[in-house]
Amino acid sequence: MGLLVEGKWHTDWYDTASNDGRFVRKAAQFNNWITADGQPGLTGQGGFKAEAGRYHLYVSLACPWAHRTLIFRALKGLEDMISVSVVNSYMADEGWTFEPGPGVVPDSVNGKSRMYEIYTLAQGDYTGRVTVPVLWDKQQQTIVSNESADIIRMLNSAFDHLGAKAGDYYPQDKREEIDAVNERVYHGFNNGVYRAGFATTQEAYDEAVADVFAVLDELEHKLAGQRYLAGEHLCEADWRLFTTLVRFDAVYVGHFKCNLKRIADYPVLSNYLRELYQYPGIAETVDIDYIKAHYYASHETINPTRIIPKGPELDFTSPHNREQLKSAQPVSGVAS
Numbered sequence: 001m002g003l004l005v006e007g008k009w010h011t012d013w014y015d016t017a018s019n020d021g022r023f024v025r026k027a028a029q030f031n032n033w034i035t036a037d038g039q040p041g042l043t044g045q046g047g048f049k050a051e052a053g054r055y056h057l058y059v060s061l062a063c064p065w066a067h068r069t070l071i072f073r074a075l076k077g078l079e080d081m082i083s084v085s086v087v088n089s090y091m092a093d094e095g096w097t098f099e100p101g102p103g104v105v106p107d108s109v110n111g112k113s114r115m116y117e118i119y120t121l122a123q124g125d126y127t128g129r130v131t132v133p134v135l136w137d138k139q140q141q142t143i144v145s146n147e148s149a150d151i152i153r154m155l156n157s158a159f160d161h162l163g164a165k166a167g168d169y170y171p172q173d174k175r176e177e178i179d180a181v182n183e184r185v186y187h188g189f190n191n192g193v194y195r196a197g198f199a200t201t202q203e204a205y206d207e208a209v210a211d212v213f214a215v216l217d218e219l220e221h222k223l224a225g226q227r228y229l230a231g232e233h234l235c236e237a238d239w240r241l242f243t244t245l246v247r248f249d250a251v252y253v254g255h256f257k258c259n260l261k262r263i264a265d266y267p268v269l270s271n272y273l274r275e276l277y278q279y280p281g282i283a284e285t286v287d288i289d290y291i292k293a294h295y296y297a298s299h300e301t302i303n304p305t306r307i308i309p310k311g312p313e314l315d316f317t318s319p320h321n322r323e324q325l326k327s328a329q330p331v332s333g334v335a336s
């Protein structure tokens, strides 16, 4: 674990001391958008036109934020248009690397061996954390974005005219509702598990765990009466929830001490999780062994022995009962 300061790599764990033991996630620093015509998007510079073969994703299979981007690449059928590299699951003194190992797909675009070299290639004097996912532009030789929330919105629509699969996971008429759910799920749950796991005071941990389970209790109730988070249509908010749910029993219960309950103890959420896992193309984006290897081995301050637990036994392939709730075709026709 480390960070870049003016283009130089420094070995450093997260600073929680200046925040009373609380883990505070820093905002991403590359905020450009790929658009259909290359016009500027919501933030950043223009000049990133959607083109097949032009862009590359750098991901870790462990990272729930990077996982979102792999899911959207699969949902939208962009595998042939956007290439991918996968870092080694072990993140140590050099940060993310392309050291050979299970699941690793080397950096075929820039031939680098460490992720921080991709950041310095884009910006020689970069200061900040070196995170995945990174969306890379092979043409301009730079980072388009390192913010997963933005990347999935680009993948959702910018490549549609080039033959991406139909399906709008952020439809205009649902945006307000999706944004509100995202807000709650992000702070309390997606980032809540990290706030619990990386807390260095009892108070910070207690606060975070209370948030995590308040959200889970709420969602268990909500999803008992509706198929998906924004109603009958599967949407972006569901996929953002999914990446944390699918890691929860394997990693967040034990390693991050979010152990009041497991997802297996929530019948509605268990069925919902299985439905999303079984959605075409999704199971292939989930690698539980890689995920466990990353968390238990990389966070030395949390698990100094680096022993990876054997369990739990998980089966996301068994039947779910969600068909009994009404579903509808997403706006432009993805099967429900």
Ligand SMILES: N[C@@H](CCC(=O)N[C@@H](CS)C(=O)NCC(=O)O)C(=O)O
Pocket: 001, 002, 027, 028, 062, 063, 064, 065, 066, 095, 129, 130, 131, 132, 133, 146, 147, 148, 149
């Ligand atoms: N805002 C980013 C957050 C990404 C993020 O924090 N990724 C983690 C892995 S799960 C990372 O690369 N951490 C390395 C570090 O902080 O040094 C996003 O959602 O894209």
